[in-house]
Amino acid sequence: MSRRLADILGPELAVPPGAGELVVSGLALDSRKVKPGDLFAALPGVRTDGRQFIAMAVDNGAACVLAPPGTDAPVPVVEAREPAAALAAIAARFYPRQPAHIAAVTGTNGKSSTVEFLRQIWAGAGLEAAALGTLGVTRSSGRTEVGYTTPDAIALHQALDALAGEGVTHLAMEASSHGLKQHRMDGARISVSAFTNLTQDHLDYHPDFEDYFASKMRLFTALAPSGTSAVVNMDSDWSARVEQTARAAGLEVISIGWRGRDLAVREITPKPASQIIRFAWRGAEQLIELPLIGEFQTANALGAAAMAIASGLEAQSVFAALERLTGVAGRMQPAGMTKDGAPVLLDYAHTPDGLDKLLRAARPHTRGRIILVFGAGGDRDPTKRPAMGAVAARLADVCIVTDDNPRSEDPASIRAAILAACPGATEIGDRESAIRAGIEMLAPGDALLIAGKGHETGQIVGGRVIAFDEPAIVARLLKEREGRS
Numbered sequence: 001m002s003r004r005l006a007d008i009l010g011p012e013l014a015v016p017p018g019a020g021e022l023v024v025s026g027l028a029l030d031s032r033k034v035k036p037g038d039l040f041a042a043l044p045g046v047r048t049d050g051r052q053f054i055a056m057a058v059d060n061g062a063a064c065v066l067a068p069p070g071t072d073a074p075v076p077v078v079e080a081r082e083p084a085a086a087l088a089a090i091a092a093r094f095y096p097r098q099p100a101h102i103a104a105v106t107g108t109n110g111k112s113s114t115v116e117f118l119r120q121i122w123a124g125a126g127l128e129a130a131a132l133g134t135l136g137v138t139r140s141s142g143r144t145e146v147g148y149t150t151p152d153a154i155a156l157h158q159a160l161d162a163l164a165g166e167g168v169t170h171l172a173m174e175a176s177s178h179g180l181k182q183h184r185m186d187g188a189r190i191s192v193s194a195f196t197n198l199t200q201d202h203l204d205y206h207p208d209f210e211d212y213f214a215s216k217m218r219l220f221t222a223l224a225p226s227g228t229s230a231v232v233n234m235d236s237d238w239s240a241r242v243e244q245t246a247r248a249a250g251l252e253v254i255s256i257g258w259r260g261r262d263l264a265v266r267e268i269t270p271k272p273a274s275q276i277i278r279f280a281w282r283g284a285e286q287l288i289e290l291p292l293i294g295e296f297q298t299a300n301a302l303g304a305a306a307m308a309i310a311s312g313l314e315a316q317s318v319f320a321a322l323e324r325l326t327g328v329a330g331r332m333q334p335a336g337m338t339k340d341g342a343p344v345l346l347d348y349a350h351t352p353d354g355l356d357k358l359l360r361a362a363r364p365h366t367r368g369r370i371i372l373v374f375g376a377g378g379d380r381d382p383t384k385r386p387a388m389g390a391v392a393a394r395l396a397d398v399c400i401v402t403d404d405n406p407r408s409e410d411p412a413s414i415r416a417a418i419l420a421a422c423p424g425a426t427e428i429g430d431r432e433s434a435i436r437a438g439i440e441m442l443a444p445g446d447a448l449l450i451a452g453k454g455h456e457t458g459q460i461v462g463g464r465v466i467a468f469d470e471p472a473i474v475a476r477l478l479k480e481r482e483g484r485s
Ligand SMILES: CC(=O)N[C@H]1[C@@H](OP(=O)(O)OP(=O)(O)OC[C@H]2O[C@@H](n3ccc(=O)[nH]c3=O)[C@H](O)[C@@H]2O)O[C@H](CO)[C@@H](O)[C@@H]1O[C@H](C)C(=O)N[C@@H](C)C(=O)N[C@H](CCC(=O)O)C(=O)O
Pocket: 029, 030, 031, 032, 042, 043, 044, 045, 046, 047, 048, 049, 050, 051, 053, 134, 147, 148, 149, 150, 151, 152, 176, 177, 178, 179, 205
């Protein structure tokens, strides 16, 4: 695919002198991936600056460079004061097709679940639907990985174009705070947006909580067109400010949750494998049975339902669809049970609030003890480690602290930071051994929760990804236990 540079710059960027007929054959933001004829976007980064790699990009055949004003290069330079935002606009023109309806979800927790539930509701209504986020691109036919929750502008627009080309009309995507702050999805044409909740995460990347909040709010203030609907879950501490921000941006707020006005939750009754939810939709009482456990899954399912209605589906058929939802990979995922029926559940809780919600979700379903195996990621917000330890100490009966993607850090010091706030916990660094210990402890009535890895298939140690198939490991260890008894 090739395009004239002049055709992909749009009105806001000037064509460099002499580059009027220049043809660009691709886009790249990593000099190591530049191919002959590409436009190389030299973006300022956290660790370094893309401008340092212009020479490498040109050596690899870059035809032109996108960079801040005043950048020198031996090829034409497209100057942009905000090169990341400019790249998003360029990528949207280079890869012009997008699904007609794009729903975008932001918040600390619940994005992947909400977009997957929305995809299921749309698909059940006969629409060509997809979800895009941490789990990759999901279609009814299966999943392909994308590596990020919100991929970079080039990868994102390539994916949007390909999905539209395959006939996808309805896409639900995750808007991460990194993605929003780095303008990765500024070129996506959003028709409905949503906010789930806001609690601590990513304070390694965001200088403070206000910056984290403001980054999330770009979805409403900069991306969602005025007049479109924004679904706001009202049950988090930040919801009132979120609602105000959305209204000020000219969005039609649909407020949901216990404190919601459009969709007001009245009562949730947990059953062994489901929950009965009584709620009002614009004043009319509704009663449904959601075939999933955990109150947080109710919040996500109702958020998806409100977005589906905002996208044009009829409310009663959407609520009926909630009764057919299937669980999201790695979120409260049953992974087996002992022969006495003590369950093992896998979950992706990796924040203090995620753990809190997970442990509270499991409690009504557990007669005996809740045994929790968890860790915290390396090269991620270190301040969430003791906070996660404290939540675990408060709400689990037995805690086993283990490793979860130590990346470049010393795993023992990550565990130590958790253990400092989780005094009674057992420390077992090796994740498989930690799971084995949890399984060995299970008595009738107990439940084992294994948090942090969810759908992930590897343990990232240093720069290496070591295969770690948690469902298969749990199945094998349960079998071993049964073999001995
Ligand atoms: C913290 C963060 O967001 N980092 C992203 C960011 O990297 P950076 O700012 O550190 O980049 P840098 O190393 O300073 O380099 C600056 C520029 O020079 C370029 N470069 C660099 C080296 C080189 O040899 N040649 C070259 O051209 C880089 O491509 C980059 O454009 O820009 C890079 C290029 O797009 C991303 O790959 C990188 O993601 C890193 C690997 C990452 O781990 N990101 C995670 C934290 C992330 O984005 N997560 C969010 C949220 C997850 C969630 O909670 O759901 C997500 O959306 O996935």
